[in-house]
Each structure stands twice: as C-alpha cells, then as structure tokens.
Amino acid sequence: MALYFSLILHDMSDLFFLSTGHLRASCMMESMKLLNQSQVSVFILLGLTSSQDIQFLLFALFLVIYVVTVLGNLLIIVTVFNTPNLNTPMYFLLGNLSFVDMTLASFATPKMILNLLKKQKIISFAGCFTQIFLLHLLGGVEMVLLVSMAFDRYVAICKPLHYMTIMNKKVCVLLVVTSWLLGLLHSGLQIPFAVNLPFCSPNVVDSIFCDLPLVTKLACIDTYFVQIVIVANSGIISLSCFIILLISYSLILITVKNHSPTGQSKAHSTLTAHITVVILFFGPCIFIYIWPFSNDSVDKFLAVFYTIITPILNPIIYTLRNKEMKISMRKLWRAFVNSREDT
Ligand SMILES: *[C@@H]1O[C@H](CO)[C@@H](O)[C@H](O)[C@H]1NC(C)=O
Numbered sequence: 001m002a003l004y005f006s007l008i009l010h011d012m013s014d015l016f017f018l019s020t021g022h023l024r025a026s027c028m029m030e031s032m033k034l035l036n037q038s039q040v041s042v043f044i045l046l047g048l049t050s051s052q053d054i055q056f057l058l059f060a061l062f063l064v065i066y067v068v069t070v071l072g073n074l075l076i077i078v079t080v081f082n083t084p085n086l087n088t089p090m091y092f093l094l095g096n097l098s099f100v101d102m103t104l105a106s107f108a109t110p111k112m113i114l115n116l117l118k119k120q121k122i123i124s125f126a127g128c129f130t131q132i133f134l135l136h137l138l139g140g141v142e143m144v145l146l147v148s149m150a151f152d153r154y155v156a157i158c159k160p161l162h163y164m165t166i167m168n169k170k171v172c173v174l175l176v177v178t179s180w181l182l183g184l185l186h187s188g189l190q191i192p193f194a195v196n197l198p199f200c201s202p203n204v205v206d207s208i209f210c211d212l213p214l215v216t217k218l219a220c221i222d223t224y225f226v227q228i229v230i231v232a233n234s235g236i237i238s239l240s241c242f243i244i245l246l247i248s249y250s251l252i253l254i255t256v257k258n259h260s261p262t263g264q265s266k267a268h269s270t271l272t273a274h275i276t277v278v279i280l281f282f283g284p285c286i287f288i289y290i291w292p293f294s295n296d297s298v299d300k301f302l303a304v305f306y307t308i309i310t311p312i313l314n315p316i317i318y319t320l321r322n323k324e325m326k327i328s329m330r331k332l333w334r335a336f337v338n339s340r341e342d343t
Contacts, residue, residue, distance in 0.1 A: 070106070097149065134187075140179075146278055190230055194212055
C-alpha cells in the first residue's frame, strides 16, 4: 500500500515537473513573441466598407460634407468676430464651439477621406495615438462647451435679470479655458495607459480612425484594467455632461412653459437646436463607451456621427434657423461686396 502511494506520488511529482517545465517553455515563447510583436509600427484601418463603389460614393459625400463643415464654421467665426451686435456670451461660446467643430472635423476626416481611394489604409503608430489624443481632447472640449452653452441659456431664460452680471466677459473666458483644461485632463489621463501596451501582429483596426477601445484590444496582454480605465474615464465625462445638460434643459423647458407665447416660440427654436446637437453628439459617445453590448461594426458607423455629422450641424442649425445670424451674415456679405466695388 505504502509502495503504491509512493509510486503515485512519484508519478505526480513527475507530472508536476513536466508541466512546470512546459509552462516555463511556453512562457518564454510568449515573452519572445511579445518582444517580436511589440514593435508594431503601423496600424491598418479597415474603413467603413470594402466595396469599391460604395467607397467612391462615400468619398464624394464625405468630401462635400467636410468642405461645407470647414467653410460653414469659418463663416460663423468670422461673422461673430465682425458683428458688434453678436458680442454676447451666447455667440462668444458659439464661435468657440465652431472652432472646436472645425478641428474635430479635421483631425481624422481628411485622412479617412483620402483612404477611401487607397487600397492599403495604413496609419503609423504615432499617427494612431495622435488621433486618439486629439479625439479625446476635442471631444472633451466640445462636451464641456455644450454644457457651458446650456448654462448660458439657463441663466438667460431662468434668471434674465442677472444675465449680464452672471455671464460677464471673465466668466465666458473662464468657461472656455475650463473646457480646454478638462479636455486635456480627460485625454491626457488615459493616453499613458494605452501607449505603453505591447502590440501584437494582428494590427488591424476595424474603424475609420484609431480609438481606444479598438486599439487596446490589439495589445498582446490582458487589457482588462486598461479597458476599465477607458470606460470609467470616457463614461464619467460623457455621462455627467449629459446628465447636467438634461437637467438644465428640463429646467429651461419648465420655465419657458410658464412664459408668454412669443417668448416661448423664440426660446423653443434655440432650444430645439441645442437639444438636437446634444442628442446627436452624446448618443453615440455614450453608446460606444458605456453600453456593454455594443459591437465594433455598429461602433464605427456611430463614430461617423461625432466626427462628421455633429461638426456640420452647428453651421446648419445656427445659420439656417437663426435670424440674428442670418441678418449679420447678409450685412457682412454686403459690406464685403461694397468694399470690393470701391477699390
Ligand atoms: C473663444 O475664446 C477665446 C478665449 O476665451 C476668445 O479669445 C475668442 O475670441 C473666442 N472665439 C470666438 C470666435 O468667439
């Protein structure tokens, strides 16, 4: 009996040593693979579709949208700067939002548009992480600016008598500076986690630009911790901004409801504009970062929303629906034409 046990023990220890030896070997192989593969220097972006015809169609469509976005936002900035009447907090913030929209539309879209015509859609390691940094910086700034604009409307509608004292020049500049600082903080906090990951050979990003959830999945170590950091960081900023916006717009709507019909219709048209932008911007962000069941092929179409659709919404909404803006633009145009006739 004792012999039998010692035999079994012997066998087991053999088995044990065998398996640890095997484990050690596979560990070494893993780490060698790590060493080889952490030198991924480029990523490949798959883009929206592989069909040539659709890509060509999208090329034309996105190019038109991009040009209109840049020109429209530039027009808003020029108009705000050159019209004394528009020297109010709302237009100050709107001018800054236009600037952010323009950069948000420009950090990845031109490359994505050119990629639609290319077979190999390659982006360098540095390029990929620059895109991630800018996306989160500008996305964060845009969110906080939208909150600032909602705050401005809240004060204007719910506390009209104190509007000029609360929203003075200093506060406006402070709101803009704060939005950039928060954007920088939001983006700067998560980049160090992602950029130091070792990356493996499948270097294919199934999207139109690099973003954290997809890129961190390509790392050859377990990225559970990094994923948590990403979801927490992006989730907290987008969800908290969204909730603040919901509350302030509810308060505004309740106040507007008890007002005169003329004030109501004016407030309603501004509010509808703001709320449309907010929903189209935050919807996709929250879905991508917080919704646990989202899948990548849906995510990349949603990414189109906040980099291509939202930046063009401002010019459309604020020039086509806003009488003050339209009048100012027409005046500016007339002054421009007259000055050319004089010379
Ligand atoms: C945006 O904000 C900056 C700094 O607060 C300000 O100097 C600038 O005039 C603003 N831009 C527009 C277009 O209003």
